[in-house]
Amino acid sequence: MEAKTFNHIPLSVLDLAFVLEGSTPKQSFQNSVRLAQNVEAFGFNRYWLAEHHNMPGIASSATSVLIGHIAGATNRLRVGSGGVMLPNHAALVIAEQFGTLESLYPGRIDLGLGRAPGTDQATVYALRRSLNQRVEDFPNQVDELEQYFAGTGSVQSIPGSGLDVPIWLLGSSGFSAQLAAQKGRPFSAASHFAPDNTMASLNLYREQFQPSNHIDQPHAMIGVNVVAADTDEEAKYLATTQQQQILNLRRGQPGKLQPPIENTDAVWTELEKAIVEQSSQSPYTIIGSKETVQNDLEQLLEDTGADEMIITSQVYDIDARIRSYEIIGELME
Template sequence: MRYSILDLSNVPEGRTAADAIANSVDLARHAEQWGYHRYWLAEHHNMEGIASAATAILIGHIAGATRSIRVGAGGIMLGNHMPLAVAEQFGTLATMYPNRIDLGLGRAPGGDMNVMRAMYRPGRDDFPTDVAQLQALLGPTRPGAPLRAIPGEATEVPLWILGSSLYGAQFAAQQGLPYAFASHFAPDALEDAFAVYRDRFQPSKQQATPHAMLAINVFAADTEQEARRLRSSMQQAFANLRSGNPGKLPAPVDDIEAVLGTQMTRAIDQALRVTACGTRDQVRDQIAALIEAHNPDEIILTGGIHDHTARLRSFELAADAVQSLTALAA
């Protein structure tokens, strides 16, 4: 079971975007040592608490600071960009870091209405056409073609489809592409999406068989109490986002219900229910249960933790937990 990291490059309260980027680089270096397979970053805009807006630039920075871990986008919001620009960016990355770059694609704007207006491309709202154009631009060399991505052509950068609904599952299946489901914050359609994807999958040049990735929030610590405290930062951040007041990643609290109230806490926990939280052994058991329930081909772990040292420890314990599952299976 391959295990990877999805990093939003969160900016903690009291810190800056520069701190967040430095923390992401440090986490990626450690993740490589701990056996993580991929390190993905997500495109978000106009958000004070997320430093990964220029996703391709940050991917290049992290790829240059590491040696072997795959680095990619989880994902690029394709509606915000022309396919040629994306092909050139990721073609350049793949040329600089061969066989290490992934390109996950999503349909959401990655921000609010202000972002949608600022990023709007007149006359273009056709995700399937954009994906097909990307595949052509990153595919085999086409001498004489009127439009070519240089660098880009012949790099065959692996494409992934990201989603939280049945549309993405259907499209990924039709195109024969790997599929990553956003179960870490929108798990309602998870079971149906995986079933649709696997039932309708059509083999392609890139992918002969279905390959589904499950996203899991992870908060691991040496004690269950500390893990729950670490989790409170993400609970607060998600509540702030839902309330229309996004900001930097809040500091943890001991009693989340005292801050959010019982009703809001329950609603947030329901949305974030694909979560493993606790000690190393508790996280191992919870991840094992999620794997048994959904049978993913790969898992990707994420988790907004305010203190960088605690975040490193959490992902270290999570890696050890997943490795122990592999050992048990063997």
């Protein structure tokens, strides 16, 4: 595998529009605009937003609306979904939404698709009015969506028909990797929250890839959690926000993003500490100074052969979050 460096590996941003403890979704959207404008100046390639529902700490539920808001506040960034959970929607509606976005911001919109619900079963029912959706239906939904963009069906997506909106398949297992390979589409591995399946998914994607009129060779992106600061000690302190988020999810108590704390032992049991620390030791979670982050990202690049990396940073203070991305962006210079 050809060695790659940050000189030709694009870095991108995954934003969940975190709602901070003591704050509101309105402030989250203002923070996202600030972050997007800054990372655009830092040289990042894409800015993706993820669909989640019924989660107090994530405000990006109306994903396509927020994509338009961010695209309108920036000039060059590719803005898209990381991803839209297609089973929650009628394919025609997504074609119309992203056809509208592509018409407003030509050449800057990405459509990343996932098949997980992004929420709990009660919310799935509220979204779909049915729990009969099967995993096997997802490829058919993608086919239908592609037909709307191609303009080959009896129903036309206006806007959308005839527009070239890049479709990515996102996944934490081999299912979407295999589908992306069969369709000749780029694949984004959800390695930031499902690291154990990443290499198997990437290998499956590359082995089974079939060239298409979209791309002629496999193109894979990996997700990485990064908390960067001027020192390793500061980064570890800022990362206690992410650790509290993991802890609350493990407890089944998702909440708003918490400020960092000095003494983590005060908030968890020994068993919980071991679980959270195991998550933090994943190669797809990197915490430290610029030198530490650079060394770990370069090792990850060598191990995975990724064509792109998309970075998410669960940092409470927006200025510290912007600084984290600034340090990461310096690696591309």
